[in-house]
Amino acid sequence: MAASILQEHIKRINKAAGNLSESLLDSGHPIDSLSGVSTRKLTDSRLETRAEVSRLALIDTCYELLEHLTRPEDFLKFSIPIVSDQRSLSISSGLMKFKTIQFNSAMAVIVHFEFAGKVPEQGHISFEELAKRTQLHVEKVQRILRCTVAYRVFCEEPLGYISHTAISKCLLNPGLKAWLGHQFEEMLPSSAKLIDAFEMYPGVDDDTETAFSVAFSGQQRTTYWEVLQKTPWKVKRFCDALEYISTSGGAGDFRVLISCYDWKKLGGCKLVDVGGSTGRVSIAIAEIADPAMEFVIQDLPEVEAEALNTIPEPLSRRMVFRPHDFFKPQPTLDARVYMYRQILHDWPDGKAVDILVALIPALDPGDYLLLVETVQPDPQTLPNSVERLIYAADLLMMAKHNSKERTLGMWKDLLRRASPNFVLENVISPENSGAQGAIIEIRWWP
Ligand SMILES: C[S@@+](CC[C@H](N)C(=O)[O-])C[C@H]1O[C@@H](n2cnc3c(N)ncnc32)[C@H](O)[C@@H]1O
Numbered sequence: 097m098a099a100s101i102l103q104e105h106i107k108r109i110n111k112a113a114g115n116l117s118e119s120l121l122d123s124g125h126p127i128d129s130l131s132g133v134s135t136r137k138l139t140d141s142r143l144e145t146r147a148e149v150s151r152l153a154l155i156d157t158c159y160e161l162l163e164h165l166t167r168p169e170d171f172l173k174f175s176i177p178i179v180s181d182q183r184s185l186s187i188s189s190g191l192m193k194f195k196t197i198q199f200n201s202a203m204a205v206i207v208h209f210e211f212a213g214k215v216p217e218q219g220h221i222s223f224e225e226l227a228k229r230t231q232l233h234v235e236k237v238q239r240i241l242r243c244t245v246a247y248r249v250f251c252e253e254p255l256g257y258i259s260h261t262a263i264s265k266c267l268l269n270p271g272l273k274a275w276l277g278h279q280f281e282e283m284l285p286s287s288a289k290l291i292d293a294f295e296m297y298p299g300v301d302d303d304t305e306t307a308f309s310v311a312f313s314g315q316q317r318t319t320y321w322e323v324l325q326k327t328p329w330k331v332k333r334f335c336d337a338l339e340y341i342s343t344s345g346g347a348g349d350f351r352v353l354i355s356c357y358d359w360k361k362l363g364g365c366k367l368v369d370v371g372g373s374t375g376r377v378s379i380a381i382a383e384i385a386d387p388a389m390e391f392v393i394q395d396l397p398e399v400e401a402e403a404l405n406t407i408p409e410p411l412s413r414r415m416v417f418r419p420h421d422f423f424k425p426q427p428t429l430d431a432r433v434y435m436y437r438q439i440l441h442d443w444p445d446g447k448a449v450d451i452l453v454a455l456i457p458a459l460d461p462g463d464y465l466l467l468v469e470t471v472q473p474d475p476q477t478l479p480n481s482v483e484r485l486i487y488a489a490d491l492l493m494m495a496k497h498n499s500k501e502r503t504l505g506m507w508k509d510l511l512r513r514a515s516p517n518f519v520l521e522n523v524i525s526p527e528n529s530g531a532q533g534a535i536i537e538i539r540w541w542p
Pocket of ligand 1: 338342370371372374395399421423436438
């Protein structure tokens with residue numbers, strides 16, 4: 097690497113770090129330690145927009161320097177991006193450098209055998225004692241941990257004793273545990289089967305021809321939803337994982353997104369939350385919408401028990417759960433608004449069109465269809481670290497469902513295929529979200 101390029105990077109890092117500390121000082125945010133070994137960390141609390149933009153810019157600049165310092169061959173050897181593991185990237189952004197397959201599999205073991213809860217929150221524990229608590233061979237415990245300690249997930253100090261770091265403490269959060277469990281035990285094996293799925297199935301529009309299906313039922317085709325139907329504890333874990341990823345800050349946080357939409361303009365109408373899971377999004381909307389707005393949460397029957405546990409008592413008069421398969425004609429005819437959040441991105445184009453067509457018999461002129469989804473931006477228009485997540489999320493959809501994240505043009509095509517009477521009127525997204533989370537406002541104008 098030429099000295100002048102190195103100097104140039106150092107200048108840019110200095111500048112980006114200066115911007116970050118200035119915006120932190122301006123917003124009165126304490127400058128916490130960035131170190132994963134610390135028990136406090138900068139990302140613990142939400143930053144205001146300018147500080148957040150500066151934080152991402154600094155991460156990007158550091159990544160660029162790392163990439164310039166890395167031999168091209170080493171980058172390929174040691175960076176194995178098979179896991180669409182958004183969350184672990186963001187909890188440890190900037191610290192992870194390159195994650196190997198072995199690091200990811202060590203993390204899978206740590207999450208599955210609940211190492212984090214077995215290491216004391218204060219002080220340390222010997223490998224032998226941890227082996228007893230996890231009921232694993234001490235040699236396995238030691239080798240797994242040496243791999244993750246190198247990434248600052250736990251700390252070995254003094255040698256032979258394990259204590260927590262800021263990163264490993266995050267694993268105590270049950271929501272993050274559910275998210276990582278889903279990623280490591282379902283998405284990691286699925287992503288590893290992309291090659292087999294490509295070899296077995298040439299098409300792109302069949303939700304049984306997926307890497308997930310190959311990983312979990314070999315030659316016999318299945319879908320993620322069929323597996324959930326047979327495994328109630330996976331339903332709970334998936335609900336908890338969604339709850340966590342949707343409420344843990346950043347562009348995926350639906351509370352930020354829904355605060356950008358004028359719900360009051362809809363008045364005291366009825367809103368159907370199609371595929372609404374436990375109703376968490378509608379519960380948040382109920383707080384900011386017209387107090388007379390009523391909600392119908394629809395999802396598969398196996399979600400009902402979780403939903404009934406989630407809907408708070410004060411809302412029970414305004415919010416009901418109704419089992420409904422969204423491929424069947426929409427049974428709630430008197431609603432003004434039909435909302436689908438992160439539903440169509442789970443389905444290939446043909447099935448996504450079927451879902452929209454099943455809604456049509458319920459629609460009156462002027463009714464609202466709200467698609468709460470990613471609008472994938474044009475390539476190379478966002479910071480590189482954000483692009484990595486956006487395209488990883490797209491491949492996650494491919495491996496799991498043979499589905500996809502869509503650009504605005506793709507959303508328009510899908511609507512046109514369902515009916516020309518779906519008129520896209522508005523796309524609302526929070527500032528700086530890169531439209532990772534957007535509300536696509538569509539009206540029915542026959
Ligand atoms: C990615 S989740 C989104 C959940 C919710 N809208 C949210 O944003 O939190 C997809 C949801 O679709 C539901 N689902 C899958 N197939 C369905 C079907 N045929 N009919 C109704 N719901 C279905 C799942 O149970 C799950 O709750």
